[in-house]
Amino acid sequence: MNSINSQDEVYKRMVKAFSVNASKEIFNLQEYKERQDELVTRIVQTFTTLQIETILFNNFSLLKQHVYIYNYAGVLPANYLTNHPYIKSSTKVNNNHTIYNLIFPTTFDFFNRGTNSVNSIDFLIPVQIHQKGTKLLVFINILERNVASLISDKVVAVNRDVNDDTILNSFVESTIHHNVQLTKCDLNKGIKKLWADDEVDAFKVKFKKDKSTSMEIMDEDKLLKRDMLVVYNELIKTPLIQTNFRVLKQNNLINYFVVDPSKGIFYFSVYPQHQSGINDLIDLVLSNN
Amino acid sequence: MLKNLLKNKAKIIEETNPDKIYVENIRSFFNIPTKWAKYLCELAVRQNIFRKRYGVLCKNSDCNRIIEVFNSQDGIPEEVDCYICATEGKEHIFKKDDLDVIEFYQLNDVKK
Numbered sequence: 001m002n003s004i005n006s007q008d009e010v011y012k013r014m015v016k017a018f019s020v021n022a023s024k025e026i027f028n029l030q031e032y033k034e035r036q037d038e039l040v041t042r043i044v045q046t047f048t049t050l051q052i053e054t055i056l057f058n059n060f061s062l063l064k065q066h067v068y069i070y071n072y073a074g075v076l077p078a079n080y081l082t083n084h085p086y087i088k089s090s091t092k093v094n095n096n097h098t099i100y101n102l103i104f105p106t107t108f109d110f111f112n113r114g115t116n117s118v119n120s121i122d123f124l125i126p127v128q129i130h131q132k133g134t135k136l137l138v139f140i141n142i143l144e145r146n147v148a149s150l151i152s153d154k155v156v157a158v159n160r161d162v163n164d165d166t167i168l169n170s171f172v173e174s175t176i177h178h179n180v181q182l183t184k185c186d187l188n189k190g191i192k193k194l195w196a197d198d199e200v201d202a203f204k205v206k207f208k209k210d211k212s213t214s215m216e217i218m219d220e221d222k223l224l225k226r227d228m229l230v231v232y233n234e235l236i237k238t239p240l241i242q243t244n245f246r247v248l249k250q251n252n253l254i255n256y257f258v259v260d261p262s263k264g265i266f267y268f269s270v271y272p273q274h275q276s277g278i279n280d281l282i283d284l285v286l287s288n289n
Numbered sequence: 290m291l292k293n294l295l296k297n298k299a300k301i302i303e304e305t306n307p308d309k310i311y312v313e314n315i316r317s318f319f320n321i322p323t324k325w326a327k328y329l330c331e332l333a334v335r336q337n338i339f340r341k342r343y344g345v346l347c348k349n350s351d352c353n354r355i356i357e358v359f360n361s362q363d364g365i366p367e368e369v370d371c372y373i374c375a376t377e378g379k380e381h382i383f384k385k386d387d388l389d390v391i392e393f394y395q396l397n398d399v400k401k
Contacts, residue, residue: 219355269378
């Protein structure tokens with residue numbers, strides 16, 4: 001089991017976070033017609049770990065990811081996060097915007113039926129944090145690895161030690177230490193403005209009513225505001241919970257996204273097509289919030 | 290009964306979506322057994338009042354929406370993709386044979 005957790009193997013699994021097309025583009029390997037396994041092997045053999053990390057963080061917006069948006073009250077010191085155990089690099093974009101790049105190690109434990117023993121497999125989770133004005137935006141790569149597909153024996157009872165909450169808690173703890181208060185950013189206003197302007201329309205929506213939580217899932221390619229205006233007019237006055245949107249106007253953003261405006265969380269579970277599409281969409285929501 | 294259906298067509302249009310009439314809509318409208326309502330719908334198809342449609346339902350229990358509508362069972366492709374479930378990172382490509390199909394009817398003289 002040692003070889004499966006060698007540095008090369010762990011980095012290969014991290015690079016697999018990109019789509020095959022994105023990997024070819026960002027590592028400049030367009031001329032190779034290889035499948036993903038061969039392509040990631042070529043990448044770890046061609047590039048150093050530092051180069052891989054740099055390319056990964058420069059292209060973070062092409063990853064599937066969850067984005068948590070916080071307001072913070074207080075003053076974050078300049079060295080905030082630079083002492084974090086998993087910090088890799090940071091970049092000051094301007095006086096108002098600093099980007100921190102972190103890689104969280106995580107271990108999946110599983111029972112191997114072939115050897116009748118408990119084994120473990122290591123992964124790396126890239127995380128990017130933008131400290132922007134009075135907002136903290138935490139971008140966490142979705143780690144959706146199927147352990148069974150990586151092990152030749154049958155595996156059962158897979159457990160992982162790090163999830164989004166553990167990652168987020170590591171920042172919350174350090175803000176408490178700095179006497180800074182983090183609160184979830186309510187995005188209802190910004191999302192509803194884009195919806196009112198027909199920038200986006202929903203194909204699934206969950207919202208709070210007086211005495212219940214209601215959900216509408218649209219059939220076929222129907223959209224809620226376009227095809228059920230009466231319901232839209234009702235729910236637009238209520239707090240939105242997890243809602244799935246299609247982007248209608250700006251074609252350089254992303255096609256679809258899921259957002260929980262009341263919790264300040266975006267979910268991007270489909271590979272983004274455009275470089276910085278995710279960041280531009282979030283900026284658009286925040287500028288209308 | 291068919292006469293009744295024709296007579297009450299305006300009311301059916303008013304009370305249900307004429308593009309998506311389920312057997313249950315007819316059953317509850319006339320307060321008749323489901324078997325009769327089904328027979329009535331099929332009769333309406335033969336009389337060219339209704340046309341029959343087949344909606345493919347998403348297999349994920351927390352979705353279950355109609356992914357796509359087809360004119361016949363044979364028209365359903367081998368694989369169907371629910372893009373709503375794709376946006377949530379859930380299983381979203383399903384084999385035709387694994388999916389449930391819901392039948393419904395549309396009023397023929399309704400201009401789309």
